[in-house]
Amino acid sequence: MAEELPSYKTELISIENLEKDYYEIKIKKPSDMNWVAGQYMRLGLPTKEVTEKKKLRALSFASLPEDDVILLGTRTGKEISNFKQNLLTVQPGEEVEVKGPLGQFTLPEDENQTLVFFAGGVGVTPIRALLEKLAKDKSERTIKFVYSSLDYYFYKEDFAEFKKSLPNAEFIFVRDENDVDRELTKLTNELANDALYYVSSSEKIVEAVSQSLQDKGIDTENIKHDILYGY
Known part of the structure; x- marks a missing residue:
C-alpha cells in the first residue's frame, strides 16, 4: 500500500501574469515542510469547485526551502483547463493545499560531477x-x-x-x-x-x-x- 503524501494547508501570496500565458505563483511555505532542489509537489484548491477528474496538479518547486516561499511557474496554454481557470481566481490570503514533496530530479551525490x-x-x-x-x-x-x-x-x-x-x-x-x-x-x-x-x-x-x-x-x-x- 502506497504511503500517503504529507499534506499541508497554507495560503496564496500572489499570482502574477508575467507575459502572455506565463504565470508566476508564490505560496506561503508551511513551516514544517521541506524539499530538495529538483522535486515537485501537488497543488489543490480547497476553496474552488474543480470539475476535472484530477483535483490536484503537479508543479515543480522553483525555489528552495530556505527561501521561505514556494515559487512555481506555469502556463495556461491556448485552451485553459478548469483547474487553471480556478487557480487564476484564487486571491492573496486564500487557502490552498500542498502535497509532497515528490521526485528524483535532484543533484548527484558526487559534487564534482x-x-x-x-x-x-x-x-x-x-x-x-x-x-x-x-x-x-x-x-x-x-x-x-x-x-x-x-x-x-x-x-x-x-x-x-x-x-x-x-x-x-x-x-x-x-x-x-x-x-x-x-x-x-x-x-x-x-x-x-x-x-x-x-x-x-x-x-x-x-x-x-x-x-x-x-x-x-x-x-x-x-x-x-x-x-x-x-x-
Whole structure:
C-alpha cells in the first residue's frame, strides 16, 4: 500500500501574469515542510469547485526551502483547463493545499560531477531550483545550461544572478529545434558520458531530446527526466 503524501494547508501570496500565458505563483511555505532542489509537489484548491477528474496538479518547486516561499511557474496554454481557470481566481490570503514533496530530479551525490541541463519552456522551473542551490553552494563544477523557448524565458534575471556565483557555468538561450540540436551536439561531443544530463519539458520534447542524446552516444543511465504532463 502506497504511503500517503504529507499534506499541508497554507495560503496564496500572489499570482502574477508575467507575459502572455506565463504565470508566476508564490505560496506561503508551511513551516514544517521541506524539499530538495529538483522535486515537485501537488497543488489543490480547497476553496474552488474543480470539475476535472484530477483535483490536484503537479508543479515543480522553483525555489528552495530556505527561501521561505514556494515559487512555481506555469502556463495556461491556448485552451485553459478548469483547474487553471480556478487557480487564476484564487486571491492573496486564500487557502490552498500542498502535497509532497515528490521526485528524483535532484543533484548527484558526487559534487564534482559535470552537469548538463536542458529546459524547454516552463520545464525550466525545477532547473531554476537546481541552479539556485548550486549558486548558493558556490559550486565550481562544470555546468552547461541550455534553455529553449519560442517567446519568453522564465527567470532570466535570476539566472544572470546565479551565474555570478558559478565560475564554470555556461548559460545558453535558444529558440528552435535546430539551435537545440546544434548546442546538444557540441556538448555531447565535448563531454560525452562524463556528464549527467537533465531534461525537463513537455512529454513530447523530453522524449525527443532524450532520444537525441542517446543517438549522440549518451547512456540512458546518464539522462534524468522531468516531464510536464500538460499545462
